[in-house]
Amino acid sequence: MNAALAFSLLILFSLAVPIGVSLVLASAFGIHLYSTAPLLLVAQRVFTSLDSFPLLAVPLFILSGNLMAAGGISERLVDLAKSMVGGIQGGLACTCVITCMIFASVSGSSVATTFAIGVILIPAMVRHGYPVGTAAAIQAASAELGVLIPPSIPLILYGVATETSIGQLFLAGVGPGILVAAGLFTYLIILCRIKGYGKSDDDGSLPFFTALLRSFWALMMPFIVLGGIYGGIFTPTEASAVAVVYALVVGVFVYRAMGLREIHAAFKNSVVSSTVIMIIIAGAGLFSFLVTRSGLPVIITEWVQEVFTSKYGFLLAVNIFLFGVGMFIETSAAILVLAPLLTPIAIAYGVDPVQFGLIIVVNLALGMITPPVGVNLFAACAVANISLQRIIPPLVPMVAVVMGCVLLVTYVPFISLGLVELLYR
Known part of the structure; x- marks a missing residue:
């Protein structure tokens, strides 16, 4: 079979x-x-795959991210980040990294981050002398943080697929997210120094405390959501519902940037995105059930343990394999199909399942900025109105930076597990 x-x-x-x-x-x-x-088994397993309370967090976090994007959050976060780093050469490029990192803690989606931040920062970088291809590449690479910084939809899917604590996965995503952001930040400063980009990036910057006050309610959302989870006030799924209510209140009554038209558009986009993911989850659940029933995981485990005598060799092979998979298969589908197969093998080698979840997600996140199925690439190209060929050359060094971060996350467990060990174990 x-x-x-x-x-x-x-x-x-x-x-x-x-x-x-x-x-x-x-x-x-x-x-x-x-x-x-x-064949009735098809309908039964499809239903069973979707009959999961933690999965409710996926459409709700997607909805909260769309509501926050429509509610004027993006512009305020950009102003805050620019007030922090706009004074250095290349500050606008660094603003993109910082803004994406903050917005990722709101939306949980890299594609949503690309559109919400890209429509503001790509034109701004072009006006300040950055080549349009470079500006789009910076945005695409920075938006990758959307799948690392909690709340992260891919981490939720990994948790559901492998029965790993979603709260621990969220906490473990902080270290790798900051590492990737720091790597991109350093590279972009060096690039701008060498190429001469961004010498006037501080034009139009607001004073820091003014920008902080304007973005106060936007910054409170991750504190409320993540603080509630780790404070034991509510579960990650309940936190997603709190995020939706908070986004509606802030967008409608505080910032007054949303009317019925914007709310309708946010709900419509969320339904479309959620439906695509849920269909993949349903299909992957059925497929994984049949693969498991056939005994393939046991066969693969025995074969892998014969070929790779050490944990480090196995992890290197996993990195290479996942990088290739991420180039051709959508992230959610790859997680749902591969995580149940690979995680038991990793555990047999002594790899913590929480750390392994971050290894999988960071690797597959690279697929979002590599052709032919790089969703962030296509989103950034759509925002910048350029062809894919113009974004690839400036993107290659950024991919190399992220690959270096992948290796660090793989072979330095403390990056992922430091906060988890401190708060959970």
């Missing part, structure tokens, strides 16, 4: 059938030809 599932899945992918639909069709094909189980 395993060969039939893999072959049919590859055929469907090559025909450009959507990933979620491909997973369901390939699974139904495998059941029909190679199993005595009734």
Whole structure:
């Protein structure tokens, strides 16, 4: 059955059938030809895959991010970040990194971060003398922080797929997120010094305390959400509902930037995004059930342990494999299919499942800024109105920076587990 599932899945992918639909069709094909189980199993497992309370956090965090983007949060966060670093050469590029890191703690989505921040900062960087391709590349790479800084939708999916604590995963994402931000920050300062970009980046900056007051309510959201989770006030799923209510109140009554039209658009976009992810989750749940039932995880575990005699060799192979997967398969689908297979093997090598979750997510996040399925690339190109070819050359060094961060996250467990050990263990 395993060969039939893999072959049919590859055929469907090559025909450009959507990933979620491909997973369901390939699974139904495998059941029909190679199993005595009734096809009713398809509907049953699809329903079971979605019947999970933690999964409710996914559409709610997507909705809260869209509401915050529509509610005037983006502009205020940009002003705050610019007031902090706009005075240095390359400050506008660094503003992009800092703003994306803060906005990521609001939206949990890298694509939402790309659009919300990119529509402000890409034109601003171009006006200050940055080449448009470089500006778009900076935005695409910075928005990758959306899947690392909590709340993170990919971390939620990993937690659901492997039954790992989502609260611990959120906390573990802080260290890698700051590491990637610091790496990009350092590279961009050096780049701007060498190329001469950003000498007038402080033009139009607000005083720090003025910008801080304007963005106060926006900054309170991650404190309320994450503080509530780690303070034991509510679960991550309940926190997502709190985030939605908070975003509505701030956008409508505090900033007064949202009316019925903006609220309707935010709900509409959230429904579309959530539906795509949920279809993938449903298909991946069915596919993973069949793969597990066939005994493939046991076979893979035994084979891997024969080939790789050390934990470090296994982790290097995982990094290479996930980098390749991320280039061709959408992040959510890759997590839901691969995490249940790879995590038990990692645990057998003595790798903490929380750290391994960050290894998987950081690796697959690279796929968001590498063709041919780099969603952040296409989003940044759409905002900048340029072709993909113009963004690739300036993006390559940034990918190298993130790859260096991936290796550090892989081989220095403290980066991921330091805060988790402090608060949970």
